[in-house]
Amino acid sequence: MPLSRRRLLQSLGAAAGLAGLGAAGVALVDAEVLPGRSVLNQALGRCDARPPDAPRAPAPPPVTGSFRSAARRxxxxxxxxxxxxxxxGARLPVCLALHGYAADARTAVDAAGYPEFLVGDGSGSRRGVGRAELAKALPHGGAPFVLAAPDGGDGYWHPHSDDDPLGMLVDEFLPLLAERGLRTDRVAVAGWSMGGYGALVAALTYPGRFRAVVATSPAIFHSYDDAKRVNAGAFDSAAEWGRYDVTARAREFADMPVRIAIGAADPFAKAVRTLRDRLPDPGTVEISTGCHDNDFWRSVAPGQVRAISAALAG
Structure with missing residues (x-):
């Protein structure tokens, strides 16, 4: 990936500052004993996720609205x-999209550009995507799908005593989508960061409900104390943490259609590696160059879209 002049100067400046620490100091930054690891990752190219290599087409603006949720009050x-x-009005299957912390529904449908890669219906050729490329966009027999996202708050998508975003997602939002003519008998779920964790919790809570479960950069914590230190509102108690600890429940993912992707320089990568080592199929987890950012999310989006499309077909 070519460096712009600005990026080059920023990298040189960061490198100069890190060099001033000496090798031992840089090692401490890399180990997160000292602050500055994100700067180090940028300077060393650890966040340089490969751009998507897939046909893309402009997607129409999302349809937005709101509803009264009894589950979320x-x-x-x-x-x-x-x-x-x-x-x-199109009768399409659905991929539920779960947003990250301090985000919302609109952020979720924009996060990785999923709709841009769904050009296998022939519309791409009318928008500058060649017919030869269309065959690469979706798998043979794949299904175009809608990406549908509700606002889930900042509670990590699991039920709380006064807020149940997961119940809202399945018991209220899916019926709303069905009323709009969408195929809620064929559903996938995808999420990013906090939403990636939420997608995994959804799979455990509703086994067999989703044809594909895609968790990108899932915000997984090592322990309740770790979660509380990073985000005090993520879990109401240690008992609640225990109920929704996806790592402790890793064996339950056996035979589930789960895909997990995370950047090697993501702060959650270590916890995801622990989860990977406990999964029935460690190949479920893909770790590649990247950080906890939209560049990484878009870099893995084409493959995820193809997998979801194939799962929702038929």
């Missing part, structure tokens, strides 16, 4: 992103 916003060539 509040008004909840939502966004529905249709693939290129489709509009409201």
């Amino acid at each position: 509040r008004q909840v916003g939502f966004a529905i992103a249709y693939p290129p060539g489709y509009a409201p």
